[in-house]
Amino acid sequence: MNEHEALVERAVRAKRTVLLVGGLDTGKTTLSRMLLRAAVEAGRLSAFLDADVGQKSVGPPATVTLKMVRTVADLEPEVLALPDGLSFVGSTSPQGHLLQVVTGVANLARRGREGGADFLVVDSGGLVSGIYGQILKYHKVEMLQADLVVGLQRGEELQPLLGVIQRFFHSEVVPLGVHPGVVPTTVEQRAENREGAMRRYFSGELHRWRVKPTVFMPALPPLFDLGALDRLLVGLSDGEGGYLGMGYLEHGADEGVLRLISPVAEGPKALRLGSVRLEENYRAKRVDLRNLFRSE
Numbered sequence: 001m002n003e004h005e006a007l008v009e010r011a012v013r014a015k016r017t018v019l020l021v022g023g024l025d026t027g028k029t030t031l032s033r034m035l036l037r038a039a040v041e042a043g044r045l046s047a048f049l050d051a052d053v054g055q056k057s058v059g060p061p062a063t064v065t066l067k068m069v070r071t072v073a074d075l076e077p078e079v080l081a082l083p084d085g086l087s088f089v090g091s092t093s094p095q096g097h098l099l100q101v102v103t104g105v106a107n108l109a110r111r112g113r114e115g116g117a118d119f120l121v122v123d124s125g126g127l128v129s130g131i132y133g134q135i136l137k138y139h140k141v142e143m144l145q146a147d148l149v150v151g152l153q154r155g156e157e158l159q160p161l162l163g164v165i166q167r168f169f170h171s172e173v174v175p176l177g178v179h180p181g182v183v184p185t186t187v188e189q190r191a192e193n194r195e196g197a198m199r200r201y202f203s204g205e206l207h208r209w210r211v212k213p214t215v216f217m218p219a220l221p222p223l224f225d226l227g228a229l230d231r232l233l234v235g236l237s238d239g240e241g242g243y244l245g246m247g248y249l250e251h252g253a254d255e256g257v258l259r260l261i262s263p264v265a266e267g268p269k270a271l272r273l274g275s276v277r278l279e280e281n282y283r284a285k286r287v288d289l290r291n292l293f294r295s296e
Helices: 001-013 029-042 099-113 130-144 158-167 185-199 289-294
Strands: 017-020 046-050 064-069 086-087 119-124 148-155 170-176 207-210 232-237 245-254 255-264 272-276 285-286
Touching: 001 029, 001 170, 017 029, 017 130, 029 046, 029 064, 029 119, 029 148, 046 099, 064 099, 086 099, 086 232, 086 245, 099 119, 099 130, 119 185, 130 158, 130 207, 148 158, 158 170, 185 285
Parallel strands: 017 119, 017 148, 046 119, 148 170
Antiparallel strands: 046 064, 064 086, 207 255, 232 245, 232 272, 245 255, 272 285
């Protein structure tokens, strides 16, 4: 039994909330599935919280997502990809969106527990270094009250971050090496993965609604040019603090009408503006809302 298998056995037997941290291509997703499979086989109702907004296992990019795992079949990639809960972040990178990520993690963790899950596995993104990496993971641990934090690292790259967690929380912290089953990916492959996941999300039947300029958060400035919102990603509010899903805006220059395009059939109560614009190939191009609003 290697160190990863030993940790899985012990975690499933004695832990409730496991947070996995690590840089790119360290095996967080692989270890997450090992933990969830073992938990299901042990008879524990489990939940998988995918907090990586770029490289997703559950749901589309630019979101934090939740999947209830009741059977081993729920871990099949095509089933796992369908979220049971979604929180809109609005960006494929956590930088500049730490609050949205942490809020989404806290809300969906609560939803998973309210749904009966007594074993929660949280797969976090690859931002682990520097001030922002430490701040993001610190607040994730704080919100989750994780009783086990697993650091997957090359050498001792996570020691500053893991040291912060050990000093501030009662969480057990376990450093591990990179999972042996990891297949490294290039920057180009990760970009293709994001575009492919976004394309799949919008590949089914799409619904269109005419949008009033008063439904947005942040609120639009007076005399704002609605054309600046063309193809901007938006979160669809359910009016109860959650999200139905996401869509993008389309502005008809000829008629001056703004429309919402989304695979979600239910009409939203309001829309939250994201910070990316979807190009025709579904590549996400970053948009600074402050600059967008200041242009008026």
